Amino acid sequence: MAKSVGRTEVKPLQPLSSLAPPEFEGHLPSRNSNEDTKPSSPNSNVFSVLMSSHKENEAWKEATVAEKRDFRPNKNGGRRKAPFYKVMQGMPIAVDAFRYGTIPGVTAYFLTHAHSDHYTNLASNWKSGPIYCSEGTANLIVHMLAVDKKWVYPLPYGVPTEVPNTGGVHVTLIEANHCPGSCLFFFEGRQTVNAGDSAFESPFVGSSKIFRYLHCGDFRASPRHVLHPLVNGKRIDHVYLDTTYLDPKYTFPPQPLVISACAELSRRLVAETERWLIVVGTYSIGKERIVKAIAHAVNSKVYCDSRKAAILRCQADAELNALLTSDPLEATVHLVPLGTITSDRLKAYIERFKGKFSKAAGFRPTGWTYTPPTGTNELPTIASIVSHPHRGFNHTSLRPARQSTAALQLFPVPYSEHSSFFELTCFAMSFDWGKMIATVNVGSENSRGKMAKWVGRWEAERKKRGKDEIVPYRHIDYW
Ligand SMILES: [Zn+2]
Structure with a gap:
């Protein structure tokens, strides 16, 4: 065993239930060591x-x-x-x-x-x-x-x-x-x-x-x-x-830069008028970091439906839990399924809250939305990859998608939870x-x-x- 790594004595493993470790149906190793x-x-x-x-x-x-x-x-x-x-x-x-x-x-x-x-x-x-x-x-x-x-x-x-x-x-x-x-x-x-x-x-x-x-x-x-x-x-x-x-x-930018860019863009929009609603599309779990950063930037709670909220609560993330609200009108930041971030659906979504919000910015975070700059070398050498000069990324790098209007802006975000x-x-x-x-x-x-x-x-x-x-x-x- 690696001598340099201290083996911490831990208590015998306990399952989530307090029951004794179960008998399992798995076959015990049969083709054993020889x-x-x-x-x-x-x-x-x-x-x-x-x-x-x-x-x-x-x-x-x-x-x-x-x-x-x-x-x-x-x-x-x-x-x-x-x-x-x-x-x-x-x-x-x-x-x-x-x-x-x-x-x-x-x-x-x-x-x-x-x-x-x-x-x-x-x-x-x-x-x-x-x-x-x-x-x-x-x-x-x-x-x-x-x-x-x-x-x-x-x-x-x-x-x-x-x-x-x-x-x-x-x-x-x-x-x-x-x-x-x-x-x-x-x-x-x-x-x-x-x-x-x-x-x-x-x-x-x-x-x-x-x-x-x-x-x-x-x-x-x-x-x-x-x-x-x-x-x-x-x-x-x-x-x-x-x-x-x-x-x-797939050469998308570092995640922390993308998160800051979304937070800064949201802050600027909401500073312009409080009638902006910020909508972030997510899967079942993941992308929470972007949501937290935006909520802090616009000083708001986060709304999502109760099913989603129950899943978020499983994560024991005290910072996120403190931000959640069940009142959509109390939050400038809404968490919705990724499929809602299309111009038609987002328009229908914001209609529901028209007394409070009249504009919506929809962030669609996924690594797949990233289009590499033209001229990206398809067959770079390893040495040139690791010494790659870095381009910055900030709120001006986020551009609304073509179908956006003045009141309904869709932003594809090169936010990835996988390595570039x-x-x-x-x-x-x-x-x-x-x-x-x-x-x-x-x-x-x-x-x-x-x-x-x-x-x-x-x-x-x-x-x-x-x-x-x-x-x-x-x-x-x-x-
Ligand atoms: Zn995964």
Whole structure:
């Protein structure tokens, strides 16, 4: 175990319910450790043995079949098979893999955050095994999905915790900079079992080598991640990477600058006349930071419907809770579903409050709205990416969409809770890793091929540099 990281003694894990830890239906590891499977030489090239490229291709092919959209359970129930990257290599641990039901050999199910594409199929009838997540995520899945509390084990951030029934694997939660409750999982331990549905068998099962895996869930990479004591100066064997925007065309600005720009623009509008209503479109959870900043800038409460308010209250965010009101006329800032931020719908929405508000500014925050400046290099070198000259971003950078009128202004906002291409590159260039495994946009061979090229370029550049140094950053919160 890493000697430099103090193991805090923690109380035995307790589920959210006060019941004794439940019996679970998951199969206990059956293909258990076997000394014969040790790699022949302890000095053999770890990278090549982790998974040869042929085996990796086979594993991806399997994964593609497993993820087919038209999968239907057969008469006997049936079960969608979990692709290899959903189960940590050599460990009985699955991450964001609830749609596969009871996965063979898996004894611990982890959830990175409470967005629906990560908890697919998780519901009140879950009984495949204990679920580990942050406290915020635990509250959300119990509230939104009615998952039985006896399965839900909230873990603290930053405290290495031994995961029961995993052969001694320790997990540490690291803040993801995504949505409330989101985290990265840092796993450290031996490989003890080939769990999961993949035909790939790790030759390290049963060996004494300690493996370190960093599962990024969904995250927005920041210098804080690579400065974390478990990452900085350490060798991470596998990184499971949120590759949502792994394409040079996604070059949106740092989130704190975008938040300040929205807050400043709102402040200016409301200073002009108090008949402006500021409307922010959001998904179920996420984008709360932008809402809080705007509310403070215009010195207002925040209104949303009661269903949304109950979800926000799960997050135990005292600052946000103090801002909420159930009276729409008491708040200059309204939180609405993202789909409401269109000219027709926003017009209908503001009609409801016409005694108080006559103008509406609708913010539509999503990374996808960003159009790169013309002349953006589609195939930059890694060196030119990390030394990229930064453009500023302020309230004048926010331009109303074409269909806006004097009284109804729609602002697409390049607000992202995923890393930009630039940030992914800075992240990958800042620490020592053995293998990057893409977890998003992996459905097509074409897309996987494009991403693999970038990972290959990162590897080549790291090799060329000979050592891993944190890419210089503008601020501890962003590169
Ligand atoms: Zn997410």
